[in-house]
Amino acid sequence: MKKLVAILAALALAFVLPTPASADTAVTEPMVSVGDFGQYFVQKGKKVTVKPEIVKQGAVTVTSAKITVKHGRKTVAKNVKSVKLRSGSYQVTTKITWTAAGDPAVKTTVSTRPLRISTLTASTQAAALLQAINAARANVPGMADAMAAGKAVPLQRSAALDKIATSWSTKSAKKHKPVAPDWAQVSDAYEWVWYLPLKTWSPYHPTMAAELAAGYLSADSPLAACGAHEVGGNVISDCSADMEARWSHLGVGFAWDSAGKLWLTLLLASDGQ
Numbered sequence: 001m002k003k004l005v006a007i008l009a010a011l012a013l014a015f016v017l018p019t020p021a022s023a024d025t026a027v028t029e030p031m032v033s034v035g036d037f038g039q040y041f042v043q044k045g046k047k048v049t050v051k052p053e054i055v056k057q058g059a060v061t062v063t064s065a066k067i068t069v070k071h072g073r074k075t076v077a078k079n080v081k082s083v084k085l086r087s088g089s090y091q092v093t094t095k096i097t098w099t100a101a102g103d104p105a106v107k108t109t110v111s112t113r114p115l116r117i118s119t120l121t122a123s124t125q126a127a128a129l130l131q132a133i134n135a136a137r138a139n140v141p142g143m144a145d146a147m148a149a150g151k152a153v154p155l156q157r158s159a160a161l162d163k164i165a166t167s168w169s170t171k172s173a174k175k176h177k178p179v180a181p182d183w184a185q186v187s188d189a190y191e192w193v194w195y196l197p198l199k200t201w202s203p204y205h206p207t208m209a210a211e212l213a214a215g216y217l218s219a220d221s222p223l224a225a226c227g228a229h230e231v232g233g234n235v236i237s238d239c240s241a242d243m244e245a246r247w248s249h250l251g252v253g254f255a256w257d258s259a260g261k262l263w264l265t266l267l268l269a270s271d272g273q
Contacts, residue, residue: 030058030100034111037092041120043256047084048117052094059101068093069115090115120262126252129266130157133250143245152245158269160187161251165265169255172197173263190269192246198264246270 035053042048052065069077070091077083079095093112099105134154137143146152164185171179178197186193251267 028058030060030103032056032060032062032096032098032107032109034094034096034109034113037113037115040115040117041125041262042087042117043260043262044119046256046260047086048260049082049084050092050115050117051082052096053113054094054096060098061101062096062098063106064095064097066095068095085115085117087117087119090117120254122252122254125254126157126162129252130155130250137247146245153248155247155250155268158249158251158267161249161267161269162253163251165251165253165267166255167253168195168197169253169263169265172265173255173257173261176257176259186267186269190249190271192268192270194247194266194268196266196268198266 033055035055037050037053040048040050050067050069052067054062054065056062066079066081067077067083068075068079069083069085070093071088076085076090091112092115093110096109098107098109100107137152137155138147143152147154167185168179168181181195183193247268248271249267249269251265251269253265253267255263257263
């Protein structure tokens with residue numbers, strides 16, 4: 001009987017995780033600076049909203065944050081709170097006015113940062129995800145030994161799973177929430193299939209592959225020793241020691257919703273025994 005891992009989780013991917021403050025941490029000097037924009041991805045033919053990247057330190061209050069954007073020599077936006085931009089290379093000058101707690105003096109921070117907006121190419125990003133996930137799997141305890149013994153293999157892209165993942169992403173994007181998987185679409189050749197729908201940030205950041213792969217080493221990882229499978233509508237726990245070594249195929253599917261947010265579906269599968 002086909003065993004299907006049915007772990008449904010709608011996750012908003014966060015690419016910058018705050019570091020918890022320590023009780024004995026020294027008082028931080030108040031400061032406001034301009035953060036890097038890095039590279040964004042956007043749907044073909046669409047625009048993405050760009051806002052000031054503000055980095056706060058200590059007890060501060062931002063009273064104003066405006067950006068001026070240049071594309072080559074042309075100024076496309078001047079002193080605005082936000083602007084919608086198409087793919088391309090820009091220079092963004094951010095001006096922030098702010099005050100520190102206990103100090104009424106108004107301070108100003110001005111800085112210019114590059115911004116690159118690219119059209120997302122699903123095939124390229126899917127390949128990056130595959131590479132990052134395989135790199136993460138190599139760090140799972142015991143995985144190196146399992147691969148050396150022929151009990152585990154690097155994940156390979158599956159065109160059939162890609163098609164299913166894209167279909168489910170498209171349905172999730174239309175409903176603005178993860179859809180229940182239609183397991184009838186999945187071949188009986190797979191013993192296990194693990195389904196993860198993800199609503200990513202908008203714009204999609206290229207660091208997602210690395211951040212997502214790092215998450216696979218967490219307690220909720222499908223690469224952990226325990227999993228679950230569905231038989232006759234009942235979810236049954238499986239804590240086989242070699243659970244993490246069984247995965248052999250990966251399906252990746254992208255879809256944009258009407259709000260310009262990107263949905264991603266991942267399917268991990270194992271061959272039938």
